[in-house]
Amino acid sequence: MSETHIREDEFPHGVHRLREEQKKVVSGCEEQIQHWTKVEADYSSLQERLRTLPDKLSYDIMVPFGPLAFMPGKLVHTNEVTVLLGDNWFAKCSAKQAVGLAEHRKSHVRKTLDDLGKVAENFEARVGFTEDLRKYSGGGKGNYVDIREEVRDGEETLTKGKRRLAHKPNSMPRVESVLELPEEEEEEEEEAGGGAGGRRGVLSEEELWARLDQLQAQEDQLDDEDRASDGAEVNGEDATSSSSSEEEKDGEAGRLTNGLHSDEGWPSESRPSESRAELQPLPPQAHGAGLPNLLQEEEEEEEEDGEGGVPTIYFSHTMEPKKVRINTGRNTMLKFSERKEEAKRKKKNGSHHGNGHGHSHHELHKIKSPADFYRVFVDVVNGELVPRKSILKSRSRENSVCSDTSESSAADFEERRGLGRSLSHDEGTHSDTSEGILEEESPTGPRAPHLPFHYEAFSGTVVEKDPGMPTSIPHLTICAPALPTIPERKCEDPAPDGPQGPPKRVSKFKASRAKATM
Amino acid sequence: MASKCHQAMEDNTQRETALKEELNKKVKEQKIVVDELSNLKKNRRVYVQQSNSNIFFLAEKGETLNACKKSLDRMKKDYQDM
Numbered sequence: 001m002s003e004t005h006i007r008e009d010e011f012p013h014g015v016h017r018l019r020e021e022q023k024k025v026v027s028g029c030e031e032q033i034q035h036w037t038k039v040e041a042d043y044s045s046l047q048e049r050l051r052t053l054p055d056k057l058s059y060d061i062m063v064p065f066g067p068l069a070f071m072p073g074k075l076v077h078t079n080e081v082t083v084l085l086g087d088n089w090f091a092k093c094s095a096k097q098a099v100g101l102a103e104h105r106k107s108h109v110r111k112t113l114d115d116l117g118k119v120a121e122n123f124e125a126r127v128g129f130t131e132d133l134r135k136y137s138g139g140g141k142g143n144y145v146d147i148r149e150e151v152r153d154g155e156e157t158l159t160k161g162k163r164r165l166a167h168k169p170n171s172m173p174r175v176e177s178v179l180e181l182p183e184e185e186e187e188e189e190e191e192a193g194g195g196a197g198g199r200r201g202v203l204s205e206e207e208l209w210a211r212l213d214q215l216q217a218q219e220d221q222l223d224d225e226d227r228a229s230d231g232a233e234v235n236g237e238d239a240t241s242s243s244s245s246e247e248e249k250d251g252e253a254g255r256l257t258n259g260l261h262s263d264e265g266w267p268s269e270s271r272p273s274e275s276r277a278e279l280q281p282l283p284p285q286a287h288g289a290g291l292p293n294l295l296q297e298e299e300e301e302e303e304e305d306g307e308g309g310v311p312t313i314y315f316s317h318t319m320e321p322k323k324v325r326i327n328t329g330r331n332t333m334l335k336f337s338e339r340k341e342e343a344k345r346k347k348k349n350g351s352h353h354g355n356g357h358g359h360s361h362h363e364l365h366k367i368k369s370p371a372d373f374y375r376v377f378v379d380v381v382n383g384e385l386v387p388r389k390s391i392l393k394s395r396s397r398e399n400s401v402c403s404d405t406s407e408s409s410a411a412d413f414e415e416r417r418g419l420g421r422s423l424s425h426d427e428g429t430h431s432d433t434s435e436g437i438l439e440e441e442s443p444t445g446p447r448a449p450h451l452p453f454h455y456e457a458f459s460g461t462v463v464e465k466d467p468g469m470p471t472s473i474p475h476l477t478i479c480a481p482a483l484p485t486i487p488e489r490k491c492e493d494p495a496p497d498g499p500q501g502p503p504k505r506v507s508k509f510k511a512s513r514a515k516a517t518m
Numbered sequence: 519m520a521s522k523c524h525q526a527m528e529d530n531t532q533r534e535t536a537l538k539e540e541l542n543k544k545v546k547e548q549k550i551v552v553d554e555l556s557n558l559k560k561n562r563r564v565y566v567q568q569s570n571s572n573i574f575f576l577a578e579k580g581e582t583l584n585a586c587k588k589s590l591d592r593m594k595k596d597y598q599d600m
Contacts, residue, residue, distance in 0.1 A: 023529075041569070042569050042570035045568070045569040045570070046568075046569075046570070049568060059575055059576065060563075060575075060576035061565070061573055061574060061575050061576060062565050062573070062574035062576075063573075064572035064573060064574075067572070070574065075573075075575075
């Protein structure tokens with residue numbers, strides 16, 4: 001009962017409001033109808049006037065002079081009418097045509113009137129229906145009942161809970177995947193730690209471990225082999241060469257390259273020796289011009305590096321800690337090589353021979369290490385083989401180095417080298433000189449010992465001066481040792497000291513450049 | 519229900535009364551027009567305004583008087599009907 005009472009109270013209000021709105025619409029329609037009715041009447045009167053207008057030639061009329069003033073006048077040309085078409089456009093026509101236009105407009109007015117009449121009727125009917133609705137629902141007779149469905153809050157929460165349950169199945173797979181992934185990662189990590197490329201997935205843990213062990217063993221084997229090849233050369237001179245950063249670098253590079261290409265390096269030796277010979281001749285010349293002491297030291301360092309015998313790329317700019325090992329070994333090798341060289345021709349020559357062994361290692365047609373590029377890609381300049389310059393490397397330095405080496409007489413260099421070697425390759429001096437020379441040394445070092453190609457590469461740019469140096473194997477062997485060491489020294493000192501007369505291949509400009517670079 | 523019906527009745531009556539008043543006013547005006555026209559001198563000229571315009575056409579006094587009388591009678595009838 002209470003609900004019904006509330007409805008009665010609420011419902012009448014809604015119905016009343018609805019009825020009011022409907023009445024407003026009806027009244028609006030009636031007003032519109034009256035307006036349009038008046039318009040239609042006006043058109044009708046106009047038509048009547050137009051029909052009778054041509055009946056007379058002229059009419060006496062009061063001519064409006066503004067809204068309030070009039071003056072007597074005559075209406076002539078009774079059959080000529082200007083009709084406003086709209087938007088300030090007018091058409092001149094006869095009275096009869098004007099009647100037609102008026103009729104046409106009346107038709108529109110009638111149509112509007114009809115529409116308005118229909119709307120009014122419709123809303124009047126609605127008003128009646130609203131009255132009936134009020135009677136039925138609000139009357140309280142009880143014959144009619146509303147169909148209602150109440151929504152409870154509890155039901156909504158229940159539905160939410162069900163939906164969550166539906167999502168659970170999907171979540172399960174996610175969890176599994178998450179768990180699995182970590183395991184795989186661990187395996188990978190383990191494999192990586194072992195050093196062997198990890199193969200995941202199918203293998204079980206035991207299998208994986210076995211695989212890892214296997215790979216580890218392989219790695220160890222390879223390392224041992226590499227070390228064995230490199231170590232022989234390097235071990236002897238460790239103590240001496242450790243001080244010089246350049247040597248260290250060279251040694252490292254040599255190791256790496258050796259490890260990779262040890263097998264190939266040997267076969268290629270013949271070629272490297274040739275290249276050395278070509279390159280070497282130049283350095284000796286440079287030696288003549290350069291400072292003996294510094295040159296000797298440098299030479300020693302270079303020789304040591306060369307002895308490493310590993311195809312190495314020497315970067316004079318950077319210092320690498322790893323070099324120490326290799327350098328020492330190389331240094332020793334270089335010493336031996338130097339002695340050999342001396343024995344053969346001059347000290348330089350001997351060193352070159354020692355280096356030559358290393359070179360042989362390096363010479364490999366195949367490109368397995370960056371150093372190989374210098375072997376394979378060689379330009380012939382003035383009859384000499386000159387390694388192509390790297391695009392990335394500043395040519396000014398290379399040129400300077402090369403020029404220096406070429407300038408200094410091979411003989412001078414050799415002598416100096418011999419002195420340096422006799423001095424027992426002062427490590428301290430090497431280090432000191434190396435700082436200044438480091439850049440140059442690195443290139444030279446490789447040439448003399450094991451990396452003729454490297455040497456060529458660096459010195460190659462310089463070589464231009466020595467057209468005669470061409471690739472004769474004997475020359476190569478002899479010259480190679482001198483060249484590596486000499487060029488560096490020359491670059492550093494020769495320019496300031498003034499290049500020696502004989503070679504003079506290096507221009508003063510180059511020498512100045514070299515100084516500047518130093 | 520009673521209130522609603524009463525409201526509707528009131529609305530109708532109000533509308534009717536408004537119309538009646540308006541019509542009554544027109545009737546009075548028309549009476550005045552007829553009186554004026556009937557009392558005009560013979561030589562006076564009478565102009566009739568064209569509907570929805572500002573132009574006045576010269577008309578004959580007698581005809582205009584008759585037309586006004588007719589319209590007055592019609593209005594009186596309507597007013598009485600209401």
